[in-house]
Amino acid sequence: MRANVSKYELVTPASLADALKLCAGGHKPFAGGTDLMVLFESGKLPPGRYVSLWGLSELRGITADDAHITLGALTTYSDVRVNAVIAKEHPNLCAAAKETGALAIQNRGTLGGNIANASPAADSPPALLVAGAEIELRSLAGTRWVAYDGFHTGYKQTLMQAGELITRVRIPRASDRVSYYRKVGTRKAQAISKVCVAASAKVKAGVLSDLRIALGSVGPVPLRCKHTEAVLVTRVIDAQAIKEARDAVQKDIAPIDDIRSTREYRLTVAQNLVAELALRFVAS
Amino acid sequence: MIVGTKIPRKEGLQKVTGAARYVDDIVFPDMLHGVTVRSTAPRGKIKAIHFAPSIRWNEFTVITAKDIPGKNYVALITYDQPFLADTVINHPEEPVVLLAHHDKHVLEEARRAVTIEVEALPPVLTIEESLAKTQIVWGQDNSPHENIFKEYTVVKGDVAAAFARQDVSLFEAEYATGAQEQLYIENNGMIATYSAQDGVTVWGSMQCPYYVHKGLLPLFALGDDKVRVIQTETGGGFGGKEEYPTLLAGHAALLAMKAGKPVKMIYDRQEDMAATTKRHPSKTRVKSAVTKDGDLVGLDIDFVIDGGAYNTLSPVVLSRGTIHSAGPYHTPNVRVHSRAVATNSPPHGAFRGFGAPQSIFALERHLDEVARKMALDPVALRKRNFIRQGETTATSQTIREPVDLAAVLDKALAAADYDAKKKRFLAMNPSSVVKRGIGFATFMHGAGFTGSGEKTLASVVGVEALANGHVRVLAASTEIGQGTNTVFAQIVSDTLALPYDMIDVAQPDTRDVPNSGPTVASRTCMVVGKLVQSAAIGLEQTLVNAGDYKHGAGADAFAAACAKYIAKHGSLKCYSQYQQPANVEWDDKKYQGDAYATYAWAAYVAEVSVDMATYEIRCDDFVAAQEIGRVVHPVLAEGQIEGGVAQGIGYAIYEKVVWKEGRMANGQMTNYIMPTSADAPPIRVLFDEQPSPHGPFGAKGIGELPMDGPAPAILNAIAMALDVSPRAIPFLPEDLMALVKK
Missing domain, CATH: 3.30.365.10 (Aldehyde oxidase/xanthine dehydrogenase, molybdopterin binding domain)
Known part of the structure; x- marks a missing residue:
């Protein structure tokens, strides 16, 4: 381990109220640790004061009312995987949870942590974008809900203010939608995505409406592909539509070369998968 | 007999209970x-x-x-x-x-x-830069050898004459392999x-x-x-x-x-x-001359490996790669020119296969391309040219032991259902987003040190009997997970007709054990194991000569004889030293002769699928058939093959070292992609046993062999599925995309 342990403080608060006080004082949140422990091991986690959220039962659990499914920020991937309501209405989110890390990571990694870590390559953000998620941010100053679309403002940057914690995530109830999720990783499991696509739509007589497509690993933030969506709705999906959608993908995303893949590959695969999902949706 | 049975491994219990101390x-x-x-x-x-x-x-x-x-x-x-x-x-x-x-x-x-x-x-970071001598980074002496650690030339027959023949077609292509982390x-x-x-x-x-x-x-x-x-x-x-x-x-x-x-x-x-060290990256240019019937009459191979910053073992890696570059084929005219060059990356070093996986990849890909261009059946092309008993390798080594690689290949193809699958895939692929392919590679791997290596090493092994009749093997050969302790104990147990539990293997400690040589080169079971056997025979003979024991008299009689001997003489140890067999001859200057005492022979078949939406490549099925002499321990042997195949799959389609200024940029397991069990296909391991006189109970070397075959077999399968000619590994989805979009 390359970190100097003595340079870190990790406080376990008794309640959410205590945690918020600590955050207000500059403690940084530490949830499941599946991202931060990797940095810690390699000596790259900034030394300082952290607050462990893991024991805060207020931040756990999945509930549903007529309008929303609400997930506590500490909901783990394992919790999401097996939730019947989510599986029925937002299968993309379950698929994303299954694709994340391995079982041990899924037991420990949290939805709130995944959002706050703000990696453009994370598996659940495309599914959350497509689901129309909202994020509850809480601090000593109060509570606010923000749309998840637009939450990520730049590479590793978010709307979160100092002292704020992600406390809940809610997604609208959904029905009669078709879904598509595909993670293109570097191997079948235990992989970081090179391209990740989530989509859902309503389909009637071979025509798509309310189409939402979101991609991960193809820009500085996980993003909705609004040009592409606009091209594919309320028309027949023919070769011309697919061609236009491919062109639109190029406008929507900004992939780069990095150690995992290339700009060219990410763009081409994103285009291929948009074509695949459109054809699959209209065939369904 | 304990040899040939799957007796529990010696240190297995300590390992699974966590008692073993690393x-x-x-x-x-x-x-x-x-x-x-x-x-x-x-x-x-x-x-x-x-x-x-x-x-x-x-x-x-x-x-x-x-x-x-x-x-x-x-x-x-x-x-x-x-x-x-x-x-x-x-x-x-x-x-x-x-x-x-x-x-x-x-x-x-x-x-x-x-x-x-x-x-x-300014650094030199690639083989090309090193050969072009953009900078001299090693051996500055104004000689042609600047930047070159080692150079070999192997000549058999007359390559120029073979290539000038009117009745042959000529082929030429360059192949590349990447570094790999162990x-x-x-x-x-x-x-x-x-x-x-x-x-x-x-x-x-x-x-x-x-x-x-x-x-x-x-x-x-x-x-x-x-x-x-x-x-x-x-x-x-x-x-x-x-x-x-x-x-x-x-x-x-x-x-x-x-x-x-x-x-x-x-x-x-x-x-x-x-x-730390990685597998040497390589470039191989293969030229071949083939008659219309598929006789491989000439091979001209230029093989270059990147040794990194220091010489380390590159000359020996180069040697094995050079000797294996012409494959298991009886080609009358062969020229191999090979070089290990210096670059400013950390030294590349020993890695299972030791140069052979690099040059075998090139040849086995090349022969598939030749078959395709000549519209020949790749199976028939290989079979026509396989070395048979009495024929010679590239170093003019006559294969004296019986060998039937065609039978090994047939066995592998049958187990893989090769013919039917190939036909089915070719019919289905045009209308499918997921293309399937099946391919194979045939190869041999020499056991033990190359050339005069074993003679120079002159390894020594001891066995020591204790007063309670227990026998300890004294060797510097290490148990590194492959089963040294177990196979040594099996060999002694059967040689002395004593229970397996009475045989121990001493912890390698240079104060206590003789130098049995390094634990490398697929030599431990075969070469060192044979010394273990002869030392055990010597120990028993000592007791027999003392008049206190006869072979097979049982554990109690053995213990009594040992106790008596030790009481009289203080201890009972017997040592055995390697002697080059009389008919094994190697000429280091000409690089001709018996490069290895014996070879294992193999045919590997891989089945792949390629998703044309994502260019992801999966290895879906694998058959590994090999003739390895006597199988000493079936579970350990299968484990060696399965592990080697998995490592070979990684080498072929997953594991890419990303270099930046001579440094590995993706040195984490998150970004250096080793296949997991989810990526590994079912691996069916088939053994043929043709006992060799060079190993104990007929055993031959096996450890490196399975690293040689997977990469060419998988790439040949991809070539079949997509009608392309991939020539470099690791072959990742990005590379496949570039190839099919061209």
């Missing part, structure tokens, strides 16, 4: 931890070393090249690699400063507080102590205790008996613990000597991946 489990009183500070530039001159004032340096033991009591070189084939860089930097992970402290967390902060100021020089489970690690009385003692994870011993003698200018090397339980090696541990042992021992306390150095995965 080097990092060992703690000495008052022990310090040590770390290495490395260069950051690939090439240059050290101008200064800065120690930041934020650290209380007086609490640390600090070592630089100036502190070395003896010679500052790692004694291997040549003496070019320093233990610590003094003035010159030749690769970006070059060790410059060593630090020790009792608190390893403080130590890491200190490591970050040392800055090596380097005046950068990824043993246990990282490199050592503990060292020093005292004036006992000298230097090191404990650690290693394949070759006597390599470490040899390397430490000049470093400390100590006598043989003042350096002691002990192998601790070792979690895998794959060649990665062949030569590298000498360097780490030297570092730990330098710190221990100066500190006057034991020092432990354990690399984390990040450092292990970045700084």
Whole structure:
């Protein structure tokens, strides 16, 4: 381990109220640790004061009312995987949870942590974008809900203010939608995505409406592909539509070369998968 | 007979219960931890070393090249690699400063507080740059050999005449292979102590205790008996613990000597991946001359490997790659020209297969391309040219033992349902987004050291009987997960007709065991195992000659005879030393003759699918058929093959070392993609057994063999599925996309 342990403080608060006080004082949140422990091991986690959220039962659990499914920020991937309501209405989110890390990571990694870590390559953000998620941010100053679309403002940057914690995530109830999720990783499991696509739509007589497509690993933030969506709705999906959608993908995303893949590959695969999902949706 | 049965492995219980002690489990009183500070530039001159004032340096033991009591070189084939860089930097992970402290967390902060100021020089980072001599980075002597560690030429027959024949078609293409990390489970690690009385003692994870011993003698200018090397339980090696541990042992021992306390150095995965050896990248240009019926009448091969910054074992790796480059084919006219070149990356080193996977990849891909271009059946093309008993290899070695590689290939193809699948895939692929392919490779792998290597090593093995009749094998050959302890015990058990439980294998410790040679080159079971057997026979003969025992009299009689002998003489040990068999001859100058005492022969079949939406490649099914002489332990043997195939799948389509300025940029398991069990296909392992006189009970070498076949078999399957000619590995989805979009 390359970190100097003595340079870190990790406080376990008794309640959410205590945690918020600590955050207000500059403690940084530490949830499941599946991202931060990797940095810690390699000596790259900034030394300082952290607050462990893991024991805060207020931040756990999945509930549903007529309008929303609400997930506590500490909901783990394992919790999401097996939730019947989510599986029925937002299968993309379950698929994303299954694709994340391995079982041990899924037991420990949290939805709130995944959002706050703000990696453009994370598996659940495309599914959350497509689901129309909202994020509850809480601090000593109060509570606010923000749309998840637009939450990520730049590479590793978010709307979160100092002292704020992600406390809940809610997604609208959904029905009669078709879904598509595909993670293109570097191997079948235990992989970081090179391209990740989530989509859902309503389909009637071979025509798509309310189409939402979101991609991960193809820009500085996980993003909705609004040009592409606009091209594919309320028309027949023919070769011309697919061609236009491919062109639109190029406008929507900004992939780069990095150690995992290339700009060219990410763009081409994103285009291929948009074509695949459109054809699959209209065939369904 | 215990040989041929799947008896539990000797140290299995300790391993599965966690009782086995690896080097990092060992703690000495008052022990310090040590770390290495490395260069950051690939090439240059050290101008200064800065120690930041934020650290209380007086609490640390600090070592630089100036502190070395003896010679500052790692004694291997040549003496070019320093233990610590003094003035010159030749690769970006070059060790410059060593630090020790009792608190390893403080130590890491200190490591970050040392800055090596380097005046950068332009580096040579690729084989092409090295051959073009854009910079001379090794062997500056104005000779043609600048930048070249080693060069071989093998000539058989008349290649020029074969290529000039009117009745042949000529083919030529270049193939490339990448570096590969060994990824043993246990990282490199050592503990060292020093005292004036006992000298230097090191404990650690290693394949070759006597390599470490040899390397430490000049470093400390100590006598043989003042350096002691002990192998601790070792979690895998794959060649990665062949030569590298000498360097780490030297570092730990330098710190221990100066500190006057034991020092432990354990690399984390990040450092292990970045700084230690990897498989040599290679380029191979293959030219072939083939008659219309498919007779391979000429092969002209130019094989180049990237040795990195220092010579290390590159000449020997090059040798094995050179000899295997012409494959298991009886080609009357062969020329192989090969070179190992210098670049400014960390030295490339031993890795399972040792040069052979590189050149075999090139030839097996090439022959598939030849078959396709000539519209010949790739199976028929191979069979037509296989070496048969009495025919010769590229080094004009006559194969004296019976060999039937065609039968091995038939067996593999039948198990893989090759013909039917190929037909089905060709019919289905045009209308499918997922294209399927099936391909194969045929190859041989020489067991034991190359050429005169075994003769030079002249390995020695001992067996010792105790008064209770237990027999201990005394050898420096290490158990690194492959089963050395078990197969040695099996061999002794059957040789002496004693129960397996009465046979032990001594912990390799240079104070107690003779030099049985390094644990490498698929030699341990075959070459060392044969010495174990002959030493055991000698031991029994001693008792028989004493008139107290006869073979097969049973454990009690044996124990009684041992007790009597030991009471009279003090101890009972018998040693055996390697003698080159009379008919094995090798000419090092001409590179002709019996390159290996014997070979294992194999045919591997791979089935793949390629998703054309994502260009993802999966290996869906695998059949590995091989003739390896007598199978000593079926479970261990199958495990070797399965593991090697998995490692070969990684080599072919997953594992890519991303280089930036000579340094590995993706040295984490998150970004260096080793296949997991989810990516591994079912692997069916088939053995043919043609007992060889060179190994105990007919066994031949097996450890490296399975690394040779998967990459060409998989790429041949991809070529079939997509009608393309991929010529470089690792072959990733990005590469496939580039090839099909062209």
